[in-house]
């Protein structure tokens with residue numbers, strides 16, 4: 001065998017498996033194959049001046065490379081079983097939380113020290129939310145911020161680079177079962193290993209499906225979350241964000257009984273494009289450094305769509321809606337809330353006259369031409385509900401960017417060790433469909449590393 005362990009994907013899942021393997025058994029011969037660039041070469045060409053929107057790079061620097069999809073994220077590590085994945089269903093709630101805390105300790109040791117840990121425990125907002133039928137979920141949130149998150153990744157890479165062999169810009173094409181292990185095939189070469197950890201995240205979702213098909217690993221169709229990113233003056237949510245940083249609030253609509261939730265809150269942050277398989281959607285982030293902060297706060301409002309038989313392609317449904325917005329707007333569409341409820345499109349002049357200055361250069365348009373009525377109705381109802389705990393949310397100038405889609409990978413069949421039906425072949429992180437967050441993906445990496453070293 002060329003290696004004891006091959007890890008496919010250098011996102012948080014892959015990084016933390018490598019880190020833990022080295023900690024526990026430094027003599028292991030480990031290789032990491034990553035489709036994207038090393039951290040230092042990851043650069044999105046959008047500069048807002050020469051390149052204003054996504055040009056569809058071969059390897060998207062936002063989603064791929066050392067650090068994975070999380071590299072330029074807001075670095076919010078949510079330590080909770082209430083959201084961010086269902087890892088606890090496989091490894092138990094106690095162990096999941098323990099591992100998430102362990103990951104937090106490592107992040108603190110590698111540059112995150114001094115960053116703030118927020119908590120909903122004992123918050124007065126829980127009561128205030130409930131009084132308006134809004135439900136605040138429990139969590140501790142470590143906010144590294146985009147800048148410190150990058151520093152932590154730099155430090156982790158500096159620690160790992162001489163102990164693990166990294167192959168960047170090397171997408172794995174296939175994984176084959178061989179006698180005593182696995183063959184990992186890239187465009188130019190094949191490598192063998194005794195154990196293989198697949199951690200390819202969302203950007204590797206289509207590839208993951210093909211691996212599961214080839215190796216007859218069972219998968220089940222998941223869900224897709226569709227919605228918008230809301231941007232408003234930071235003051236509107238400051239009472240919540242100052243205390244909690246991120247508040248995950250869930251609301252059940254009166255009209256359809258659908259659940260709408262806030263997601264990925266970025267106080268004083270910026271709205272950004274996200275490219276998933278060539279489709280431009282919207283996301284957000286914020287910096288810890290006050291000099292890089294904006295005057296706006298952004299967060300997503302998402303409605304989860306679960307499909308029943310015979311329809312299986314939930315991600316395809318989300319992609320089609322995102323494609324529609326790309327077709328109408330050439331990318332992401334932005335609309336003032338006031339324009340949306342008056343049934344008119346936003347125009348460049350209406351956006352210019354708005355009191356809220358957009359942080360993303362998106363095309364003014366009409367989201368009602370893109371989002372299904374049921375989803376849009378839910379989002380509007382949620383905005384009015386939020387207006388009761390954060391007055392100003394339903395102001396005319398509140399900006400809505402669309403569409404935000406949260407794609408979920410197919411959930412793969414793995415056991416409590418996150419091992420497939422093939423001994424020594426593990427599937428972890430967002431690529432497994434089990435995790436959807438930095439902390440859960442990282443914890444899943446630690447979990448399999450400990451299994452490999454026999455702990």
Ligand SMILES: Cc1cc2nc3c(=O)[nH]c(=O)nc-3n(C[C@H](O)[C@H](O)[C@H](O)COP(=O)(O)OP(=O)(O)OC[C@H]3O[C@@H](n4cnc5c(N)ncnc54)[C@H](O)[C@@H]3O)c2cc1C
Pocket residue numbers: 008009010011012013014033034035036062063064065066067068069070071072073074075076077078084170171172173199200201202203204207264274283284285428429430431435436437438439441442
């Ligand atoms: C803009 C943005 C902001 C976010 N903010 C947050 C946040 O604040 N908090 C939070 O909890 N979550 C956040 N997320 C989600 C979070 O980044 C992911 O949940 C997390 O990165 C998942 O880790 P992972 O290791 O499973 O996968 P990923 O981070 O997606 O890493 C997978 C890696 O595998 C590589 N890969 C894919 N296919 C192959 C292949 N065939 N061969 C080799 N390599 C391959 C990819 O290039 C990628 O680098 C954010 C995501 C985005 C895009």
